[in-house]
Amino acid sequence: MKTYKLTINNEKFDARIVEYSPTHAKININGTDYLVQIEDDKPQSVPKLANQEKAVPMAPSFNSGIEPGSGEVKAPIPGVIVSIPVNEGDTVKKGQTIIILEAMKMQSEIASPFDATIGKIYVKERSPIQEGDLMMTLEGADVKPASVPKPVRQSASVPVENQNASGEKILRAPIPGSIIEVKTSVGSYLEEGDIALILEAMKMESEIHSNVGGRVSKIYVSKGDLVQEGDPLIEFED
Missing domain, CATH: 2.40.50.100 (RNA polymerase II/Efflux pump adaptor protein, barrel-sandwich hybrid domain)
Structure with missing residues (x-):
């Protein structure tokens, strides 16, 4: 005891x-x-x-x-x-x-x-x-510094549903989160399946792949922006 x-x-x-x-x-x-x-x-x-x-x-x-x-x-x-x-x-x-x-x-x-x-x-x-x-x-001198490992960010690929039934060529956020990195620019050409952005949600980074192929005509977000599910991210030329 x-x-x-x-x-x-x-x-x-x-x-x-x-x-x-x-x-x-x-x-x-x-x-x-x-x-x-x-x-x-x-x-x-x-x-x-x-x-x-x-x-x-x-x-x-x-x-x-x-x-x-x-x-x-x-x-x-x-x-x-x-x-x-x-x-x-x-x-x-x-x-x-x-x-x-x-x-x-x-x-x-x-x-x-x-x-x-x-x-x-x-x-x-x-x-x-x-x-x-x-x-x-x-x-003090008798205290050993604790070894704090850096958090390892996990990466996941988030599927993007085909949202182009109405004919729009816009990549929309599949989940709410924060934009970590935009992997393209206006005028660049993306193939279907290319990584367009990196989004962080629930402390995990997710790759957002383009659901269409085409030339980027407009980018709605930038690094650090918060987005909700369904928000427009990237628009492509017709």
Whole structure:
């Protein structure tokens, strides 16, 4: 079962939940079991545990909730942000408290594992968080830069229906999107099936092929234009 690093009255504790029921919870703190009674409108009989002397505080842990080398400070447990004693751009020392988190009515300090500069803070005081939520980023010599791969644009060929039943020689947009590139110009000749434009829709690039052959007489769009399905793109000479 997961162990939580807690701070109570500036004393460090190692705690884990051993047993839980609607009426009580048994928590092991530094090797000693403690009983937490859960009150309701109709108190029930709750078993008592022996050996409930004061727990011995543990030495502080400086890496709770922080992924080594990444600089990402993530919530080690679900709870509520009590305090953020630092600001973006602040310089902090190893072991310095950067976030105080409250869970199960106990406060847990999150400390910097190395000398660093506070990057971006993603949470605010009194904000509820879940385990694993990104709370803050750290910058410094001990942080390895993340290798972010460039998004690979996918390309697809979108079929263009024959829209020339009425005799018009106009290439129309088969789907809504944004014009990435116009592959022809006025006066150029396109064969049926040639790529006329590149259109981006839903983060995917699509090749728009000419549905007729002929000389381009008019181009209705340019790079960056937004189009809707059925909008005219290119007109050909009769």
